[in-house]
Amino acid sequence: QVKLVESGGGLAQAGGSLTLSCAVSGLTSNSYAMGWFRRAPAKAREFVAAINWSGGSTYFTDSVKGRFTTSRDNAKNTVYLQMNNLKPEDTALYYCATNPGAMSTTDIVGRNEYEYWGQGTQVTVSS
Numbered sequence: 224q225v226k227l228v229e230s231g232g233g234l235a236q237a238g239g240s241l242t243l244s245c246a247v248s249g250l251t252s253n254s255y256a257m258g259w260f261r262r263a264p265a266k267a268r269e270f271v272a273a274i275n276w277s278g279g280s281t282y283f284t285d286s287v288k289g290r291f292t293t294s295r296d297n298a299k300n301t302v303y304l305q306m307n308n309l310k311p312e313d314t315a316l317y318y319c320a321t322n323p324g325a326m327s328t329t330d331i332v333g334r335n336e337y338e339y340w341g342q343g344t345q346v347t348v349s350s
Contacts, residue, residue, distance in 0.1 A: 226249055229318065230246070233347070236348070236349055237309060240307045244303055255326065256327055257319055257321050259271040260320060261346075262316050262318070270332065271284055273332050280327065290306065304319075315346060316343040317344055317346055321339050322336075
């Protein structure tokens with residue numbers, strides 16, 4: 224079975240940094256696109272970032288562009304979200320997610336349904 228496990232969340236001060244990891248197991252190939260999403264209390268789920276199968280193409284929502292980066296180590300089956308210059312409004316539960324056969328960022332961005340989700344990791348940013 225496919226498992227996605229997020230880690231790296233915690234408490235950070237405004238202006239600080241955190242790196243989240245998404246460890247993937249159970250997929251036939253280690254080449255797959257991945258999306259990052261977040262949900263804050265009383266808010267709808269929000270797309271954050273996407274990375275294609277190789278790491279050569281990424282896409283970010285405007286609110287995090289220039290502050291967040293995403294990368295991957297396919298040998299470790301792990302995708303990373305580096306969050307810099309954190310703001311209190313970044314406080315949310317962060318998830319990674321993908322669909323079978325997803326390869327490009329287009330396979331992730333703008334979609335509402337995802338077959339594989341992690342449990343999420345909490346990020347809290349204090350002012």
